Amino acid sequence: MQVIAIGGPEGVHPAVHRAERALGAVVDAVAELPADDVVLATRDEQARKIARAARLVLGPERVGVLHVDAPCTAWAVMLAGISAPGLTASSARAVADEVLARTTTRALVSSVASLHRPAPTFRQHAGSYLPGTAFVVDAGRATVGRFRGSLGVPDGGDVLVVARSARPVVREEDGALLPRTPDTELTGVGDGWPAARWLEASTIDGSLGTAVTTALSRSYLWGACDACGRAVTAACIFCDIGERRPRAARPDIQPETQPDIQPDPQGAIS
Numbered sequence: 001m002q003v004i005a006i007g008g009p010e011g012v013h014p015a016v017h018r019a020e021r022a023l024g025a026v027v028d029a030v031a032e033l034p035a036d037d038v039v040l041a042t043r044d045e046q047a048r049k050i051a052r053a054a055r056l057v058l059g060p061e062r063v064g065v066l067h068v069d070a071p072c073t074a075w076a077v078m079l080a081g082i083s084a085p086g087l088t089a090s091s092a093r094a095v096a097d098e099v100l101a102r103t104t105t106r107a108l109v110s111s112v113a114s115l116h117r118p119a120p121t122f123r124q125h126a127g128s129y130l131p132g133t134a135f136v137v138d139a140g141r142a143t144v145g146r147f148r149g150s151l152g153v154p155d156g157g158d159v160l161v162v163a164r165s166a167r168p169v170v171r172e173e174d175g176a177l178l179p180r181t182p183d184t185e186l187t188g189v190g191d192g193w194p195a196a197r198w199l200e201a202s203t204i205d206g207s208l209g210t211a212v213t214t215a216l217s218r219s220y221l222w223g224a225c226d227a228c229g230r231a232v233t234a235a236c237i238f239c240d241i242g243e244r245r246p247r248a249a250r251p252d253i254q255p256e257t258q259p260d261i262q263p264d265p266q267g268a269i270s
Contacts, residue, residue, distance in 0.1 A: 064237035
């Protein structure tokens with residue numbers, strides 16, 4: 001499996017290919033790769049539309065679209081996860097979801113006056129106009145708080161990714177804000193946050209390899225695509241069709257409430 005990050009910044013995992021947000025650039029990037037499945041990874045709507053257009057041009061036989069709504073540094077952690085050696089394109093969605101579920105993202109911003117998600121309080125909005133103020137945004141919990149000397153990035157994960165604006169938010173930015181030296185610093189991110197000065201950091205809880213292994217260990221629960229027959233979780237990244245599997249195989253149904261039906265042999269993963 002090959003991975004192309006559309007609009008991906010510099011500094012992402014070395015196994016990930018990058019392409020600009022342009023249909024021609026994406027088509028050319030796919031054409032340069034070996035005859036293998038290709039996953040077009042996106043995190044913004046413009047890139048997603050281009051990825052879908054490229055799949056229409058090239059055909060869904062080997063081109064899948066994996067879109068996630070995640071901060072840029074969390075996306076970089078996820079890209080590292082789906083770039084693990086030996087993974088198939090059918091496993092990309094499951095691995096991405098598992099990695100993102102274990103990833104914590106915090107941002108330090110100089111202002112929340114233009115922040116809409118998560119929404120700041122009126123007091124925080126007004127405080128943005130005061131000199132010397134800064135705020136910590138927790139993307140996972142969707143919370144905003146005043147910066148009181150700590151960014152609160154957990155320690156212990158084996159992947160720590162950082163991106164920042166050209167100017168530091170606070171003087172301590174190169175010191176005690178982070179638990180350790182980042183493994184990767186992204187560049188070319190652009191306006192990561194709606195503030196003049198910002199810093200974003202993401203780290204995974206524990207080992208990236210453990211997250212990948214955990215996702216693959218649940219492969220017996222995956223369904224199959226009605227169109228192409230590939231193993232899928234939630235929806236096929238090649239066909240955008242929801243998974244098909246016997247109702248009795250769904251993990252959200254407890255054994256005592258499962259209906260007495262025979263499994264559909266056509267739902268087996270090939």
